[in-house]
Amino acid sequence: MPLSAWRLRLLIVSLLTVSFLGALDHTVVATSLATITGELGAVEQMSWVIVSYTLASTVLLPVLGKLADLVGARLVFLSSLALFVVASLFCGLAQDITQLAIARVAQGVGSAGLHLMPQTIVGEVTSPRERPKVMSWIGAAFPIAILVGPIAGGLITDAWGWRWIFWINIPVGMIALALAVIAVPHIAGRSGRRFDIVGALVLGVTVTAFVFAASWASAGTPGTGIPLLIAAVVAIVGLAAFIAIELRVSEPVVPLRHFANRTILVCIVLSTVIGVGLFSVVSYVPTYIQMAYGVSATVSGLVPIATVFGMLVSTLVTGSLASRSGHYRAFPIFGTAAAAIGLFLMALLPPGMPLWVPMLAMGLVGIGTGAYMNIIVAVAQSAAPRTDTGSVTATISLVRQVGSTTATAIVGGLIGVGVTAGLPASLDASTLTPQAVAASSAAVQAQVAELYSSVLAPIFIGLALAYAVGIVAALLLPHGRLSDELEPQPVVGAENAAETATA
16 A cells, blocks of 8 residues: 555655665764774774775675565664664774774664665655655765765764764664654565575675775785785686576575566666766865865865765756656666766866866766666666565665775776876875875976876776766666556566566
8 A cells, every 4th residue: 555645754754864874974984084093093904994884785785685575674674773773882882993893894784774775665665656756855865965974074073082973873873763663664575485595695705805806906006916816716706606596596685587677787787887987986086186276175075065966956856857757768868978978078177277167077977977876776676576676776786886896996096006107206105195295396286287187087088988888778778657556567578678667
């Protein structure tokens, strides 16, 4: 039965609160990372605070998605929120980096549920026609968290200490949990089916090995040759083993039939493009702007703000339009084209341009990405049997996360190698900071600006080409219209995806 209007509003408020809580945690911690590791005496192990959280949240996505299909999304959602709150308590109590990393793993598992379950629940209780609009409201939590998180993290750390960036999750999480208990309806699963434990373990090992292999390969750090080779072999063998397992089990973690459905396959490709094309580079843009344009760290933040603001406005507008008309194909076509143009413009910009120019270009990337980021989740859900809502939603999120993590490592490695190779002799790559460049002569500053532009230009072109692949994929998306009916019909094969799933 469809939810009443007031129950749906209460559900949206609940899911938005939880989504914002999960999205905010990552950005808040990033701002306070230097303070955390400094007080714990583990600056050299700083990356583990982020890596432990990111890997756990990525690897558990398909597991939680499948569990939602088997035992119900409500139970997985409430359990994830409770785990997140408890893990936040132990993060704040950590006395060394090991304790913090372990607690962050648990927090990452909970965060995966906070990210995935709201979309899954929306897919279960709303009609395909309603989903783009509702998902755009809930999806707005992500760009808002990016805008608010760094400021909130700095203020909390300065006022109360870094432990409170975790402990603040406890009262907010308890309120969100109470609200969720009331608002989230019971969603029946398929209890009695066997969960694919072996497939889940193999997938976890495979994804972890793949991410480490990409990171070591891009960094080019001496002494990582053998670990890189081992990780690459594990990833390749693991992928082959995972496919063999999934073809044989009755309830696969990632049903491979999704990839035989043209509509879902295109949505998977488009989601990967987002991870590779935007999320991989956005964290490096402020440094690029500081070095190439000679502005302060505060001013350089205006460029990613323009990106995120464009994404926020675009996702709200296109979600509403898609729900109003039921048509969805035009949005990914427009979005991938706009983002490709924005990144291509970034590649062409000479150093020293007025700051509003890169803001406009990256804002266009944000607008393009937001135009279809949440819509493709709704479309993929409508093209799958209702019994696969959790797993198809998880697959869309997983490829985006893996694409982002892998491409981020590659982009970071390329920037590091390129800058180190071309840096003026008067500057040391190991201690290079915007302040050191600003203290140098005008000639050296001009050299550094030109260097960063020359290093980043081919990277921006490569990412624009990734969105160009997205344009081709979007053009292959079958025509269709999202249904007003709550129950989507199961899809058999790729050819009738548009007619059966979205009719």
